[in-house]
Amino acid sequence: MKLYYSAGSCSMSCHMGLEESGLKYQAIQVDWSKPDQNLADLERLNPLGVVPVLITQEGKALTQNAAILEVIADLKPESKLLAPVGSPDRAETLAWLSFVAADLHKSYSPLFGLQAISPSESTQSEVREWAKKNVHQHLAHVDAHLAGRDYLMGKTFTIADCYLFTVVGWSKWVGVKMDAYPNLNAYQDRVYQRPAVQAVLQAEGLLD
Numbered sequence: 001m002k003l004y005y006s007a008g009s010c011s012m013s014c015h016m017g018l019e020e021s022g023l024k025y026q027a028i029q030v031d032w033s034k035p036d037q038n039l040a041d042l043e044r045l046n047p048l049g050v051v052p053v054l055i056t057q058e059g060k061a062l063t064q065n066a067a068i069l070e071v072i073a074d075l076k077p078e079s080k081l082l083a084p085v086g087s088p089d090r091a092e093t094l095a096w097l098s099f100v101a102a103d104l105h106k107s108y109s110p111l112f113g114l115q116a117i118s119p120s121e122s123t124q125s126e127v128r129e130w131a132k133k134n135v136h137q138h139l140a141h142v143d144a145h146l147a148g149r150d151y152l153m154g155k156t157f158t159i160a161d162c163y164l165f166t167v168v169g170w171s172k173w174v175g176v177k178m179d180a181y182p183n184l185n186a187y188q189d190r191v192y193q194r195p196a197v198q199a200v201l202q203a204e205g206l207l208d
Contacts, residue, residue, distance in 0.1 A: 001018070001023065001024070001025040001026070001054060001055060001056060001057055002025065002026045002027075002028055002054070002055040003015060003018060003025055003026070003027050003028065003052060003053070003054050003055075003068075004028050004030055004038065004041070004042050004045065004051050004052060004053040004054075004055075005027060005028070005029060005030065005051050005052055005204070006029065006030050006031065006032075006051045007029065007031075007204040007205055007206060008169075008170075008173075008204060008206055009051060010051075010052070010065055010105060010163070010166060010167065011051040011052035011065070012166045012200060012204060012206075013065050013069065013159075013162040013163040013165075013166040013167075014052045014054065014065055014068045014069060014072070014162070015027060015052075015200045015203070015204065016162040016165070016166070016196060016197055016200050017068070017069045017072040017073070017081060017159050017162045018072055019196040019197075019199050019200050020079060020081060020157070020162065020194075020196040020197075021072050021073070021075065021076040021079045021081060022076060022079060023072065023075060023076055027203060028041075029204075030042050030051055045061040046061065046063050048063075050063075052064075052065060052068055054068045054071070054072075056071065057075075065101060065163055066094075066097050066098065066101050066163075069081075069082075069097065069159035069162060069163065070082060070094070070097075070159065072159070073158075073159050080156055080157075080158075081157070081158050081159045081162075082094075082158060082159055083158075089153060092153065093152070093153055093158045093159065093160050094160075096152045096153075096158075096160035096164070097159060097160040097163060099138075100160065100163040100164050100167055101163065103138055104135075104138045104139075104142070104164070104167050104168075105163075105167050107131060107134040107135045107137075107138055108131070108135060108167060108170050108174065108176075109131075110127055110128075110130075110131040111128065111131050111132070111135070111174035111175075111176075112170075112174065114127060114128060132175075132176060135171075135176055136176070136180075139168070139171075139176075139178075139181055139184060140180070140181070142164065142168075142181075142184055143180075143181040143182070143183045143184040144183075146183035146184060146186075146187050147183050149183075150187075150190060151187070151190075151191075152164060157191075157194070161191060165187075165188060165191040165192075165197070168184065168188055169188070
């Protein structure tokens with residue numbers, strides 16, 4: 001399998017999932033500041049020109065973090081990254097995965113594109129405050145859920161944690177203060193120490 005990724009982007013969640021699973025794969029970096037670095041291949045595989053893209057064992061190009069993470073987990077069920085089909089734990093894990101993808105991830109998006117939204121500094125300021133309010137609402141929800149838990153599903157690390165860790169990590173890049181979230185901060189530290197996560201961070205040039 002091959003994973004097309006961009007360092008630090010949402011595709012890092014799939015990179016983490018692959019590393020945690022123990023499956024054999026090749027990670028291929030895409031860098032928009034270097035047009036010759038696999039961009040042509042990416043745009044051929046995904047007409048939208050965005051990561052992640054996973055080339056499956058059957059040679060199919062699969063996009064979207066949630067779908068890719070579910071495929072990874074099901075290819076290696078012994079990794080326990082996702083509970084069996086039909087189980088309540090699987091449904092809950094997928095609910096958290098959907099929350100991160102549809103709510104938390106999207107609440108950060110305006111903070112990365114303020115200049116594209118408007119050239120006006122006053123408008124950018126208004127959008128920034130609005131977006132941060134949404135981010136904090138979602139972070140508070142997760143922080144409350146993590147009270148007394150190691151991971152989103154309790155003691156078990158899942159694909160939902162791959163995505164959550166990745167997105168929450170963007171906070172330092174967009175000026176979202178994390179002081180009010182002790183459970184979430186402890187969680188981020190806990191995930192950061194996982195050997196597979198360390199390997200991915202090192203591979204993507206993000207290891208502190």
